[in-house]
Structure formats: C-alpha cells, structure tokens
Amino acid sequence: MSVLEMLAESVISGNASRAEELTLTALGEGIEPSEILNKGLIAAMDIVGVKFRNNEFYVPEMLVAARAMKAGIKVLRPKLVETGVKPIGRFVIGTVKGDLHDIGKNLVSMMMEGAGFEVIDLGVDVAADKFVAAIREHKPQVVGLSALLTTTMLNMKDAISAFEAADVRDQIKVVIGGAPVTPQYAEEIHADGYAADAASAVDLVKGLLPA
Ligand code: B1M
Numbered sequence: 001m002s003v004l005e006m007l008a009e010s011v012i013s014g015n016a017s018r019a020e021e022l023t024l025t026a027l028g029e030g031i032e033p034s035e036i037l038n039k040g041l042i043a044a045m046d047i048v049g050v051k052f053r054n055n056e057f058y059v060p061e062m063l064v065a066a067r068a069m070k071a072g073i074k075v076l077r078p079k080l081v082e083t084g085v086k087p088i089g090r091f092v093i094g095t096v097k098g099d100l101h102d103i104g105k106n107l108v109s110m111m112m113e114g115a116g117f118e119v120i121d122l123g124v125d126v127a128a129d130k131f132v133a134a135i136r137e138h139k140p141q142v143v144g145l146s147a148l149l150t151t152t153m154l155n156m157k158d159a160i161s162a163f164e165a166a167d168v169r170d171q172i173k174v175v176i177g178g179a180p181v182t183p184q185y186a187e188e189i190h191a192d193g194y195a196a197d198a199a200s201a202v203d204l205v206k207g208l209l210p211a
Contacts, residue, residue, distance in 0.1 A: 003029060004040040007072065011044035012051075014064025016071040023072040033079040037116070041072045045114030049199035059107070062198065066110035073113060087118035089209050092134045093144035094126030095178075096155040101148035104178060104198070108144060111198040112205065128155070128162035135168045142205045145191075147178040156181070157189040173208040177201060 003026045010018040026036045048065045051057035091112050095105045102124045109121045120138050147153040163169040173192040186194035195201035
C-alpha cells in the first residue's frame, strides 16, 4: 500500500495521530502537497461521504474521520500556502442567530474543507449583519446557514433579506440545512439549495460553483 493509500485509510478509520504522521511521511517522501491533499485527504473524505450516504457510516464515524482529516490538513496547510495551491471555492458558514447548535454545522464545515474549499466558519448565534460583513470581507461564492430549532430557522429568512438589503445577495449562492429545515422551506425563503446532511452539502455546493 502506498503512503497516500495508508493516509486515506487512516482518515477513513478516524485515526487522527496516524493521519498526521502519514501526512508528514508523505511530505518527507517529497510528494507534492496538492497530491497529498487530493489523493490522500480529499479522496478519503469522498469515500466517507459515500459510506455515509450508503448508511455504512453514521455521524460518529463521520466526525472522527473529519477530525483525522483536519489533523492532516493542519500539517499540510503551510505547505499548501507555500506552493500556492488554490482552494476550489470559498464557503462561509454559520449557525443562525439565536441558535447554539454546532455539531452538524461543524460536520458540514469539515466535509467542505475535506472537499478542498476554504471555509470561513463564523460559529454559532450569527446575526445577519455578521454574515453580511463576512461576505464583504471574504467574497465567498457560497454561504451556508444552519439551524436546529424551528424558532431559529425563521432567522434564515431574515439573513437572506439582510443580504438583499445590503446588496450582496446576487454575489453569492445561499444553501441551508439543519434538522427542521426542508427543501420546501428553502424554496419559500429563496435560498439556492437545501442539503439534508454534510455529504450532500458538499455535492450541492460544488454544483453551485460558477463554471
Ligand atoms: Co438542542 N434541541 N436545544 N441542544 N438538541 C434539539 C435540536 C431538539 C430537536 C431536541 C428535542 O427536543 N427533541 C430541540 C429542537 C426542537 C425544535 O425546535 N423543533 C432542541 C431544543 C428545544 C433545545 C433547547 C431550546 C433546549 C432548552 O434549553 N430548553 C436549547 C436551545 C439552545 C439554543 O440553541 N439557543 C438546546 C440546547 C442544546 C445543547 C446546547 C444542550 C446541545 C447542542 C450542543 C452543540 O451543538 N454544541 C443540544 C443538542 C445536542 C441537541 C440534539 C440532541 C442533537 C443535535 C445534534 O447535534 N445532532 C437535538 C435532538 C436531535 O437532533 N436528535 C436537539 C447531530 C448533528 C450531526 O445533526 O445538527 O441535524 P444535525 O446536522 C446534520 C444535518 O441537519 C445537516 O448536516 C448535519 C450532518 O449530517 N446540516 C446541514 C446541519 N446544518 C447544515 C447546514 C447545511 C447543510 C446541512 O448547509 C449550510
């Protein structure tokens, strides 16, 4: 098995220390950081996404895999910056105002990072004006809103209205998700898409990137 296959394997099995060690080994062997990212870490998270969709993996397995991927990314990030590897897109995400749930949002964040996006995670209880400021500062192609409460999902609509009022709505695509959110609600509030889980969020956002 090659070092990149072993690295992918360590991520899939959620072994963070091994993923970190194998990323260092791969760098030590002179493998390009972009190849380590694409053929080791991202390839592993693609498999994790498929396993999750096929009900072979559940949230805990996905969380540990995402953590292992992050351990590899941490080692790789400075090298990626040095060699100028460009992320495939920029994604701003946050849990909307009034809502403190972040486990699902963090999972989406990690999977997006695993898929090669630069992720700006604004955290929880994010007011609409904070999203607007992040859109102006970071110029993402896509903004993700997460909500876990039937009361706070209404703040997704307010956030989108704030994007319109601030004249930034046409610069971005907006995707929404979280347990109480539905595709119908996404349509109702004029979001650009809804994803039921973190793996589908990656596919959705990739599909929304400008060609
Ligand atoms: Co809260 N809570 N909670 N809670 N909590 C729920 C959501 C609830 C359903 C429990 C229940 O009553 N059965 C209920 C909501 C009822 C409702 O509104 N319909 C509830 C409540 C009522 C509350 C409080 C009001 C309780 C109280 O204080 N009286 C309070 C509110 C606090 C606040 O936010 N202001 C509260 C607090 C908490 C804790 C702090 C204790 C804790 C959160 C810890 C944390 O997140 N750091 C907590 C937890 C853990 C839960 C449950 C048990 C689990 C949520 C979770 O993490 N799921 C939850 C019950 C449940 O869901 N079984 C519950 C795992 C996670 C991986 O799934 O977040 O759905 P999920 O994310 C998925 C998808 O939804 C999707 O992808 C993720 C991965 O596949 N997804 C996206 C999520 N965001 C996405 C964004 C996308 C795309 C996909 O694009 C941008």
